[in-house]
Amino acid sequence: MxxxxxxxxxxxxxxxxxxxxxxxxxxxxxxxxxxxxxxxxxxxxxxxxxxxxxxxxxxxxxxxxxxxxxxxxxxxxxxxxxxxxxxxxxxxxxxxxxxxxxxxxxxxxxxxxxxxxxxxxxxxxxxxxxxWPNRRTRLGGRLVFNVSAEAATWAAVRLLMRVAPQAGLRLLLRDLSTRPVRHVVAGLSERDRAELIALFTLMRSGEGFVNDMLxxxxxxxxxxxxxxxxxxxxxxxxxxxxxxxxxxxxxxxxxxxxxxxxxxxxxxxxxxxxxxxxxxxxxxx
Structure with a gap:
């Protein structure tokens, strides 16, 4: 589903x-x-x-x-x-x-x-x-997921998921695995890919993610x-x-x-x- x-x-x-x-x-x-x-x-x-x-x-x-x-x-x-x-x-x-x-x-x-x-x-x-997190995620998170930027960040994600969902999936899964992202995506069933695309499309950060990094x-x-x-x-x-x-x-x-x-x-x-x-x-x- x-x-x-x-x-x-x-x-x-x-x-x-x-x-x-x-x-x-x-x-x-x-x-x-x-x-x-x-x-x-x-x-x-x-x-x-x-x-x-x-x-x-x-x-x-x-x-x-x-x-x-x-x-x-x-x-x-x-x-x-x-x-x-x-x-x-x-x-x-x-x-x-x-x-x-x-x-x-x-x-x-x-x-x-x-x-x-x-x-x-x-x-x-x-x-x-x-x-936690590592320095790269901390700096990047404060840049793209702060309360002033996160709405635009996730709007861009939603657009990417509509026009190029597989590319969007690769982009977001890249930071979630130490394995090559092409292998990660290839290992997902079609149902799981659809579920992840839908989930990523609905995500928002609000003020929460920057607070999580403290x-x-x-x-x-x-x-x-x-x-x-x-x-x-x-x-x-x-x-x-x-x-x-x-x-x-x-x-x-x-x-x-x-x-x-x-x-x-x-x-x-x-x-x-x-x-x-x-x-x-x-x-x-």
Whole structure:
């Protein structure tokens, strides 16, 4: 199914406005913190939870979508906001918090600050507390994804995806994999190519991405919940060292190596096996 914008809701909490989406059925809830350039209305990697009978709560992190940056400028502040949102929605326990890419630090911080609320932690291509991003991405990100430029940047991406989608796909995947981009694109099915093109077309950065690049306090050693860390060695965007760091720091964490050609582990041939491991992890014990 081609990616599309989903309906979202805004809640006004003590800290400010937060945009969110609550999908799926069942009693147990999983919170998903998406990564850079994503917001609550976009879907990525949620099906493994909804098809397993969980509800997914997806908030737009600060600076993305309709969540203002002021609602929670740090991972610690937004972890507290998300805990307040759970209380507001009558959610007293989370089966897991999921941190994807730049959302990893928020997921880890929420687990550390709210252990009574969070049962497990799942990290997918997640940014840890090592220096991130690299100097080239930091400088380029501040240039093309700052709040004054990002609308024009993504308008150019949308135009490229309309007139030359394969070229656009190569352009955006180049920075997500250490492998030659032609091999990365060749390894995708036609369905996956269409899904990625649609997803990239819908992305925006708002004030969020520049904020994501700021250093934050390391709380990985304070995470006591079971943790599943999933990453690929060919990820250029978030090097595999981040996953290794988290697996070494979080007591009892399990590191699962994806065979994906880069950052987008959900589009790899081995993702069904990884999804099965996620399902097992959620029900273990």
């Amino acid at each position: 081609t990616a599309s914008e989903q309906d979202t809701i805004t809640a006004r909490l003590a800290a400010g406005v937060v945009e969110y989406r609550l999908d799926g059925e069942g009693q147990q809830v999983v919170v998903v913190f998406h990564g850079g350039h994503m917001r609550a209305g976009l879907i990525l990697g949620e099906e493994v939870f909804t098809t397993s009978g969980y509800r997914v709560l997806i908030p737009s992190r600060p600076g993305y979508g309709r969540t203002p940056l002021a609602t929670g400028i740090t991972p610690a502040a937004f972890a507290d906001v998300t805990a307040d949102l759970c209380r507001d929605l009558g959610i007293g326990r989370l089966a897991a918090v999921v941190g994807i890419s730049a959302g990893g630090r928020t997921a880890l911080t929420m687990a550390a600050r709210h252990p009574h609320l969070v049962e497990r932690v799942i990290l997918q291509s997640a940014v840890a507390f090592l220096p 250093a934050v306090p390391d709380c990985a050693g304070q995470v006591t919940q079971p943790a599943l860390v999933i990453a690929s060695r060919t990820d250029r965007s978030v090097p595999f060292a981040h996953a290794e760091s988290l697996a070494a720091t979080i007591p009892g964490a399990e590191l699962v190596e994806s065979r994906a050609d880069g950052h987008m582990i959900w589009f790899a041939p081995d993702y069904p096996a990884i999804a099965a491991r996620i399902e097992e992890f959620l029900t273990a014990g």
